[in-house]
Amino acid sequence: MKNYNSRTRTLVTGGAGFLGSHLCERLLSDGHDVICLDNFFTGTKDNIVHLLGNPHFELMRHDVTFPLYVEMDEIYNLACPASPIHYQHDPVQTTKTSVHGAINMLGLAKRTGARVFQASTSEVYGDPEVHPQPESYWGKVNPIGPRSCYDEGKRCAETLFFDYQRQHSLDIKVVRIFNTYGPRMHPNDGRVVSNFIVQALKGEDITIYGDGQQSRSFCYVDDMIEGFVRMMNSEAGFAGPVNMGNPGEFTMLELAEQVLKIVGGKSKLAYHTLPTDDPKQRQPDIALAKEKLDWEPTVALEDGLKETVAYFKELLD
Numbered sequence: 001m002k003n004y005n006s007r008t009r010t011l012v013t014g015g016a017g018f019l020g021s022h023l024c025e026r027l028l029s030d031g032h033d034v035i036c037l038d039n040f041f042t043g044t045k046d047n048i049v050h051l052l053g054n055p056h057f058e059l060m061r062h063d064v065t066f067p068l069y070v071e072m073d074e075i076y077n078l079a080c081p082a083s084p085i086h087y088q089h090d091p092v093q094t095t096k097t098s099v100h101g102a103i104n105m106l107g108l109a110k111r112t113g114a115r116v117f118q119a120s121t122s123e124v125y126g127d128p129e130v131h132p133q134p135e136s137y138w139g140k141v142n143p144i145g146p147r148s149c150y151d152e153g154k155r156c157a158e159t160l161f162f163d164y165q166r167q168h169s170l171d172i173k174v175v176r177i178f179n180t181y182g183p184r185m186h187p188n189d190g191r192v193v194s195n196f197i198v199q200a201l202k203g204e205d206i207t208i209y210g211d212g213q214q215s216r217s218f219c220y221v222d223d224m225i226e227g228f229v230r231m232m233n234s235e236a237g238f239a240g241p242v243n244m245g246n247p248g249e250f251t252m253l254e255l256a257e258q259v260l261k262i263v264g265g266k267s268k269l270a271y272h273t274l275p276t277d278d279p280k281q282r283q284p285d286i287a288l289a290k291e292k293l294d295w296e297p298t299v300a301l302e303d304g305l306k307e308t309v310a311y312f313k314e315l316l317d
């Protein structure tokens with residue numbers, strides 16, 4: 001049962017983070033009543049401060065590893081630090097956030113009958129032997145390495161989502177997110193797009209790990225949020241998992257060139273050793289998202305980078 005004015009009551013966990021803050025904005029403009037839940041581990045009030053005056057927006061400081069009792073129609077579960085620097089800071093808490101967080105949000109969905117969305121990750125594929133990765137690929141993941149708290153936590157969360165669907169008939173939606181970038185990324189979380197932009201803006205050397213030939217795909221945040229909303233509104237029974245990302249592949253060297261072209265300046269490239277378990281290649285196969293959701297990214301890397309550079313320029317000024 002929706003509330004009296006029939007606005008959809010929507011919970012966004014991790015709502016003060018990079019993706020969560022854009023999602024809260026989008027849901028408010030679509031007419032939802034939004035509860036933004038966050039423990040501010042990596043998120044910040046600055047990301048949602050402009051929403052605080054909106055009567056349909058509510059901010060709640062809470063940790064998803066503890067149960068929550070609210071009445072909801074939809075739950076987007078995004079809470080989890082997403083960059084290696086942050087998720088390796090307290091790896092036990094990272095696993096707890098994914099696993100206990102999923103249990104708590106699924107429990108809430110079970111009690112309220114809410115539709116529940118999980119922000120999973122391309123990291124469930126680990127260091128893949130198949131390119132690009134379709135959803136049917138089971139992945140090649142190290143269970144005991146420094147990245148495992150994140151990768152295995154997210155894999156276990158997916159397991160819980162599908163078990164709650166099978167066992168309790170929950171209405172679940174699971175998206176596997178590939179590298180996403182845009183305004184409100186953390187300036188110093190070690191992710192490649194923010195790293196390169198911040199280094200270029202400060203005139204520092206651009207850090208390239210390995211020979212810079214490893215490739216990644218980069219999806220602009222607006223495209224990703226459109227995908228989330230389409231997935232949440234997709235036909236009942238379509239649970240995914242569905243890949244979302246931009247299939248266009250760029251090497252680290254190509255990305256560095258694009259950033260330098262937009263920022264200008266005199267930064268040089270500095271080569272460093274490749275970190276443990278760093279995947280050599282990562283590219284989404286988005287055929288399923290195209291077929292089921294009529295979704296594909298529309299923002300070109302150059303355009304998205306321009307927006308992101310503008311954000312960081314203001315942040316660093």
Ligand SMILES: NC(=O)c1ccc[n+]([C@@H]2O[C@H](COP(=O)([O-])OP(=O)(O)OC[C@H]3O[C@@H](n4cnc5c(N)ncnc54)[C@H](O)[C@@H]3O)[C@@H](O)[C@H]2O)c1
Nearest residue numbers: 014016017018019039041042043063064078079080177180
């Ligand atoms: N950005 C990407 O490229 C990407 C790629 C794959 C998956 N994802 C997933 O998308 C989600 C959002 O990622 P993001 O890039 O916005 O990262 P982010 O770090 O900006 O956002 C995560 C948010 O979750 C909050 N959080 C962390 N632990 C929490 C806890 N225990 N309780 C409550 N809140 C908690 C943080 O404070 C932060 O606001 C994450 O689940 C991440 O794993 C993101």
